[in-house]
Amino acid sequence: MINFKNVVKEFSGKPVLRGMNLNVAKGETISLVGTSGAGKSVTLKHMVRLLEATSGEILIDGENILDKDGPELARMREKFGYLFQGAALLQWMSVFENVALPLRENTKLSDKEIEEKVVSVLEKVDLLAAAEKLPANISGGMQKRAGLARAVVTEPLILLYDEPTSGLDPVTSRTIDQLIHDLQRDLGVTSVVVTHDMISALTISDRIAMLHQGRVSEVSTPKDFLKSENEVVRNFLDSQCISSKFFEEFPERTLS
Amino acid sequence: MINQNTYECPECCSMFARWGHSGLAFCQLVGQAVILNMRALMMFPQMFRKQSRPEVAYQLFFTGIRSLPVLSVVALFNGMIFAIQTGIELQKYGQEVNVGGAVTVVMLREMGPFMTALIIAASVGASIGAQLGTMTVSEEISALEIMSIDPVRFLVMPRLVGLMVMMPLLTIYSNILSIAGGAIIAITQLGVELQAYLDNVVIYAGNKDLYTGLFKATVFGFIINMVACHQGLTTKGGAVGVGKATRSTVVVSFLVILVTGFIITKIFYG
């Protein structure tokens, strides 16, 4: 579904991605983890061409997004839902209007159909009660969920999440995990989740990719990831006190 | 959305080379800003589309109605100040009855559009710069792009409509108030009859002066939007960046308005 082939990205001559290779299969959930500044957000932005690669190829469903322009790029972007780290809701619109915005702008649905869709999505993220509030007047966790609702309301094939649980309390984090998991299970979307939160990465992912110095230094299933001998991975796990027996210690963590 | 690959100075040590590079970088900025607003101008026919109508209406309201209080005070006092000063001089020659003409000509030709533009640049322009700047640094602009919503149509075009429609109207309004301010001084301080003042105003008020003034006002509206939107959409670096963008919106638009005002005057009267 998403293929990175030798992608290099430099910012004013300073390399951030140095030949990244990554394959995301259709329908899977993959987590990108790595230290701050490893280039996780940059990687995610390349998938929708918010950033332009210096060299390399980025194939979405076999089409190179770097060749696309104008309406073709817009058509490719329609496949994506993107949850930004700061939710990026428009501040002068209510939660409801924010979620309705992509439908109003890009589809020919009637007002009534739009309302039905928005209400059902808001129900899913448990925000119906706050639908008429402005983004500034709801909590950070609610903003993230509103951003999530906006990302999924157009029924995209691919969902990109930039740190969906950072800055949230552990309890809300786990509800967000459950949400991501449910969306994947119910809609069969392909998801890429950037996160620092190992619990979240281990529980929601089919595979975990470790980014280090602009390359993918390890990709494996959560179980193998825990047992990895890779020094970078071991350091990352140890710093969050995640032992290699995580799943045996906390069997209730497994999402269904 | 705006090409982020800004022109970069290659390493060089010659002073003249550095000047040249900053010159090129400057040209790129101006080009980007002009293209951005020309694109918005081309999209004017879309302002009547269902999705755009509320935002356009709001911008017209925000630019026009919300600016009235401050503009009223400034215009009125500006007219009074001008009438006092010219009145003192005219009285020396016994010509105080011509104060109405002096106020009218100055307001229609120069001060009306200029003063209105400065106030609108400092209020509406600054607010556009700050808002779009905040939206840029908080990734709201990126979010719009991913949803395939063109920020030029969604944000820049309605603001351009607001400014280009409202600037001439606000200029007419402030002209009228300034002339009224002049009348207050003429009647109370200079002993000119109201009817004599008004007759004098009508004698001196020329069509050409009115039209050039309004043309200028429209151009100033374009300039304010051009500077504010470009500064806002190219903001980098969090809250500090938004502060910088707001500041340069005001400073740059003041300078461009001044220079453009001179050029237009030169073309029509020089």
Ligand SMILES: Nc1ncnc2c1ncn2[C@@H]1O[C@H](COP(=O)(O)OP(=O)(O)OP(=O)(O)O)[C@@H](O)[C@H]1O
């Ligand atoms: N627009 C930009 N201009 C210049 N440098 C940038 C830009 N965006 C990112 N970088 C650089 O790229 C590197 C990686 O940034 P990125 O945001 O991808 O990190 P990250 O892995 O997401 O980290 P975090 O976990 O802290 O969000 C950083 O060193 C940053 O300085």
Ligand SMILES: [Mg+2]
């Ligand atoms: Mg990041």
